[in-house]
Amino acid sequence: MRAFKVAQPHLFFLLNILKKPPGKKLVYQLPHINISEIAVKFQPPFLEAVKIMEKLPCKSTAIIETVRGNKILNLDVPFVPTPLEIVNEMLEMTHIRPGDRLYDLGCGDGRIVITAAKKYNIDCIGVDLDPRRIQECRINTLKASVSDKVTFLQSDLFDVDLREASIVSIYLLSNINLKLRSKLFNELRPGSRVISHDFNMDRWLADKSVSRGNHSLFLWTIPANMSGNWRWTLPFFSENLKFNIEIKQHFQKAHASIITPENALVKALSICGDLIRLKLQIISNRHRVPVHLSGNITGDKIKGRFRISGMNYENWYASREKNSKTNII
Numbered sequence: 359m360r361a362f363k364v365a366q367p368h369l370f371f372l373l374n375i376l377k378k379p380p381g382k383k384l385v386y387q388l389p390h391i392n393i394s395e396i397a398v399k400f401q402p403p404f405l406e407a408v409k410i411m412e413k414l415p416c417k418s419t420a421i422i423e424t425v426r427g428n429k430i431l432n433l434d435v436p437f438v439p440t441p442l443e444i445v446n447e448m449l450e451m452t453h454i455r456p457g458d459r460l461y462d463l464g465c466g467d468g469r470i471v472i473t474a475a476k477k478y479n480i481d482c483i484g485v486d487l488d489p490r491r492i493q494e495c496r497i498n499t500l501k502a503s504v505s506d507k508v509t510f511l512q513s514d515l516f517d518v519d520l521r522e523a524s525i526v527s528i529y530l531l532s533n534i535n536l537k538l539r540s541k542l543f544n545e546l547r548p549g550s551r552v553i554s555h556d557f558n559m560d561r562w563l564a565d566k567s568v569s570r571g572n573h574s575l576f577l578w579t580i581p582a583n584m585s586g587n588w589r590w591t592l593p594f595f596s597e598n599l600k601f602n603i604e605i606k607q608h609f610q611k612a613h614a615s616i617i618t619p620e621n622a623l624v625k626a627l628s629i630c631g632d633l634i635r636l637k638l639q640i641i642s643n644r645h646r647v648p649v650h651l652s653g654n655i656t657g658d659k660i661k662g663r664f665r666i667s668g669m670n671y672e673n674w675y676a677s678r679e680k681n682s683k684t685n686i687i
């Protein structure tokens with residue numbers, strides 16, 4: 359709490375929040391402040407302060423009420439634009455490929471969407487609840503001459519169907535990221551990337567994170583659900599080895615245990631998008647023989663190739679036992 363005693367007038371409203379009883383949700387009214395003033399007044403202290411607040415046991419939540427005409431918008435996050443050099447870094451981290459489709463959830467003035475469309479020539483969709491932001495996006499799109507590549511939706515980000523997205527960018531808050539997490543897992547295809555400015559996803563650890571001055575960036579790849587019992591047969595010299603392996607998975611982290619054959623060990627397992635890589639060791643006549651397998655999952659099947667030490671690659675097919683798949687989030 360002492361951290362707030364620094365002379366930062368912008369933090370006073372937050373101090374008021376912190377004095378409320380824990381567990382109370384409250385609407386913090388900012389009646390005379392319009393959204394652009396919020397950006398100016400609380401940037402960067404607003405988000406800095408929220409970051410500090412999230413580390414405290416106090417669970418109060420500030421809802422930003424913004425008046426638009428005679429309507430009140432309950433924004434989950436105020437408008438604070440990502441600096442352009444950080445936008446460029448975020449886009450580089452996602453390794454954009456032709457055919458990607460980027461959604462910026464809470465797109466502000468459209469800078470992420472417009473930069474991605476202009477620099478990488480991909481289709482982009484910006485979503486913001488605030489009509490003023492969408493208006494700015496449209497003007498900025500015209501100025502950047504990327505109208506054919508970008509679409510803006512005035513909508514709550516939780517109502518947007520993400521099944522067509524291959525990249526999602528966000529600059530929200532930790533509690534909103536957490537609320538969004540299951541939607542990302544349910545709607546995005548394995549291999550899709552999620553890039554977040556400043557706020558992480560709690561127990562879903564980032565695959566990559568970088569710091570640039572005061573800014574942190576977090577990147578995740580949506581993993582396929584590989585959990586369950588998998589079976590396959592491998593020709594191993596003169597015999598056919600029947601494998602039965604159980605995979606336990608939590609987000610992108612997976613652990614495999616061999617049920618059969620008894621003379622095999624799992625040395626490494628990784629899951630990236632829909633790609634699984636497995637390194638086994640088979641003990642045969644006191645020799646430890648490494649076997650490398652890699653393949654892509656579709657439904658309950660894996661199709662790929664394997665290689666027994668010193669031999670050629672061959673096809674690998676595996677299938678998952680019915681009803682053995684479990685929830686990974």
Ligand SMILES: C[S@@+](CC[C@H](N)C(=O)[O-])C[C@H]1O[C@@H](n2cnc3c(N)ncnc32)[C@H](O)[C@@H]1O
Binds near residue numbers: 464515555
């Ligand atoms: C921190 S700004 C980020 C703007 C932009 N993505 C960037 O990085 O420059 C968050 C934006 O989310 C929008 N927003 C807040 N709650 C939202 C919601 N529930 N649905 C859609 N947009 C929302 C705000 O209007 C604001 O423009």
